[in-house]
Amino acid sequence: MIGELPPALLFVIGALILPLVPRRWQSTWVVAVPVISLINLIQIPIGVHWQVSVLDYELTFGRLDKLSFLFGLLFHIAAIIAGIFALHLRDPMQHIAALLYAGSAIGAVLAGDLVALFIFWEIMAVSSVFLIWARRTERANRAGLRYLIVQIASGVILFAGIIVRVHETGSTEFGLIGLDGLGGLLIFLAFGIKCAFPLLHIWLTDAYPEATPTGTVFLSAFTTKVAVYCLARSYPGTEALIYIGATMTMFPIFFAVIENDLRRVLGYSMINQIGFMVVGIGLGTELALNGAVSHAFNDVVFKGLLFMSMGAVLHMTGRIDGTDLGGLYKTMPITATLCIVGAASISAFPLFSGFVSKSMVMASAAEEGHTIVFLALLFASAGVFHHAGIKIPFFAFFAHDSGLRPGEPPINMLAAMVIAAVICVFNGSYPWLLYELLPWEAPYEPYTLTHVITQSQLLFYSALAFTLLMLSGLYPPEMRLLNLDIDWTWRRIATRMALGAGRAIDTAWRRITGFLKWRLDSIIADVYRHHGPRGVLARTWPTGSTVLWVAVLLAVYLVIYFI
Numbered sequence: 001m002i003g004e005l006p007p008a009l010l011f012v013i014g015a016l017i018l019p020l021v022p023r024r025w026q027s028t029w030v031v032a033v034p035v036i037s038l039i040n041l042i043q044i045p046i047g048v049h050w051q052v053s054v055l056d057y058e059l060t061f062g063r064l065d066k067l068s069f070l071f072g073l074l075f076h077i078a079a080i081i082a083g084i085f086a087l088h089l090r091d092p093m094q095h096i097a098a099l100l101y102a103g104s105a106i107g108a109v110l111a112g113d114l115v116a117l118f119i120f121w122e123i124m125a126v127s128s129v130f131l132i133w134a135r136r137t138e139r140a141n142r143a144g145l146r147y148l149i150v151q152i153a154s155g156v157i158l159f160a161g162i163i164v165r166v167h168e169t170g171s172t173e174f175g176l177i178g179l180d181g182l183g184g185l186l187i188f189l190a191f192g193i194k195c196a197f198p199l200l201h202i203w204l205t206d207a208y209p210e211a212t213p214t215g216t217v218f219l220s221a222f223t224t225k226v227a228v229y230c231l232a233r234s235y236p237g238t239e240a241l242i243y244i245g246a247t248m249t250m251f252p253i254f255f256a257v258i259e260n261d262l263r264r265v266l267g268y269s270m271i272n273q274i275g276f277m278v279v280g281i282g283l284g285t286e287l288a289l290n291g292a293v294s295h296a297f298n299d300v301v302f303k304g305l306l307f308m309s310m311g312a313v314l315h316m317t318g319r320i321d322g323t324d325l326g327g328l329y330k331t332m333p334i335t336a337t338l339c340i341v342g343a344a345s346i347s348a349f350p351l352f353s354g355f356v357s358k359s360m361v362m363a364s365a366a367e368e369g370h371t372i373v374f375l376a377l378l379f380a381s382a383g384v385f386h387h388a389g390i391k392i393p394f395f396a397f398f399a400h401d402s403g404l405r406p407g408e409p410p411i412n413m414l415a416a417m418v419i420a421a422v423i424c425v426f427n428g429s430y431p432w433l434l435y436e437l438l439p440w441e442a443p444y445e446p447y448t449l450t451h452v453i454t455q456s457q458l459l460f461y462s463a464l465a466f467t468l469l470m471l472s473g474l475y476p477p478e479m480r481l482l483n484l485d486i487d488w489t490w491r492r493i494a495t496r497m498a499l500g501a502g503r504a505i506d507t508a509w510r511r512i513t514g515f516l517k518w519r520l521d522s523i524i525a526d527v528y529r530h531h532g533p534r535g536v537l538a539r540t541w542p543t544g545s546t547v548l549w550v551a552v553l554l555a556v557y558l559v560i561y562f563i
Contacts, residue, residue: 010037011103027087034079060112066439071109078221085416086214097130105222113172125151131215140210147207154193161186177234195227202487205267213311237284248275249380256387269388280361286440291360298353305342305420316406327401336397338417345424347389353427382462
């Protein structure tokens with residue numbers, strides 16, 4: 001039966017077979033593989049599957065429960081939508097990378113132990129970078145290299161944490177870990193890097209905007225959401241996550257407001273939305289965890305819709321900076337409308353998906369007495385409406401008239417955006433189907449009169465503030481500038497450390513080679529002084545020297561023997 005196969009394996013097989021598929025059908029193959037795998041996933045019963053014994057450990061490549069099934073379902077839907085968006089492509093490298101990347105993300109959320117998780121963790125890192133390099137520009141090459149370094153570093157830290165964890169507990173179980181012990185701290189840090197914690201986030205806003213228009217859609221769906229899943233699995237109720245998440249919801253707002261690159265604006269917006277999920281995991285109540293998980297589900301869809309709309313703009317115009325766009329609604333009205341649906345969803349408008357899931361986290365924060373955190377989330381909700389709900393569609397499709405008159409993107413791009421938009425509206429208008437899939441039992445009614453009025457007021461006053469700032473000229477204008485984030489500090493530190501290390505190594509090497517040269521000259525001079533020229537060396541070499549040569553010959557013999 002097909003239901004007995006690991007979904008990740010189907011993606012790997014699909015990636016290996018793809019070069020054999022005729023090029024005109026390769027894009028279709030990228031959609032067919034996740035569809036087949038989704039049918040396979042639905043048939044797999046709840047429980048533990050695909051265990052392999054390695055040395056003294058038993059690796060579990062399949063652990064299906066309500067949490068892993070929901071994320072597995074989400075990732076299959078995301079892979080299908082992103083595959084449809086990429087149907088026009090004729091680039092085998094991107095298709096292979098996309099299949100391996102999506103498959104490894106699914107493998108990670110289905111992993112039942114830390115070693116299996118690590119395997120898929122590294123496959124994700126290596127495969128995803130090709131979606132950045134596929135753009136084939138100098139900036140993409142550099143950003144991809146920096147991205148790969150960070151992702152590999154996360155893997156190294158995770159592996160170190162697993163080793164320490166095994167030493168501490170004797171187990172590789174991928175379950176509740178907590179921050180007790182060095183192993184738990186290292187694993188937490190590894191998850192935090194991929195989750196884009198504050199000060200560790202720059203890889204996301206650096207690399208995602210440099211990927212291809214289709215590659216960014218895949219990237220936005222998997223890496224950070226795998227990290228969110230891992231935190232929900234291993235660190236629920238960890239109080240530190242409440243304050244880390246609250247910080248994540250706020251600081252990106254200030255960068256997004258002044259950013260010119262609209263895909264980089266969406267990168268900061270992604271960190272903002274992940275912050276809500278992290279807060280929910282940190283609160284640890286059933287309602288908060290359900291809110292975090294459901295918001296992850298909704299975020300993949302509405303953030304994917306926004307990235308697709310901006311990818312369509314980039315594909316049709318070759319431009320993505322706010323200063324270069326505007327007035328596109330005249331010739332791209334469908335794309336503009338779908339972008340507005342994504343903007344309404346991320347801004348938590350009533351009847352759109354963000355309204356339901358985001359409010360679950362905020363209600364939990366209020367119920368648990370975290371007043372300051374609740375106010376931070378309220379501020380972040382207003383802020384995201386500014387930079388993602390208004391700025392993205394306004395500067396891309398309205399604002400000033402750029403004079404560009406592109407048509408609508410290819411039909412496959414529009415179809416993918418329509419599917420995502422329908423899901424956004426459906427999950428917002430009828431959230432109970434998603435509720436039935438959530439892992440914890442926590443009844444919640446989003447459409448109360450108080451909640452609808454409160455959220456509507458928040459959005460109204462936020463829109464009013466944006467309008468007044470624009471009319472008064474106080475809103476930061478779109479400018480062709482390079483905005484410096486924390487990467488400025490990291491790069492300065494890393495550069496100085498690299499230069500310092502290089503100088504230290506060079507100095508040490510010169511001293512070592514100088515010392516060896518001096519010793520060699522001394523030995524040669526001593527030999528000539530005591531034993532004469534080379535012609536008489538054999539006749540006058542002392543017994544101690546003979547023993548030395550015997551030892552050297554013996555060592556060479558042993559090396560050759562063992563090789």
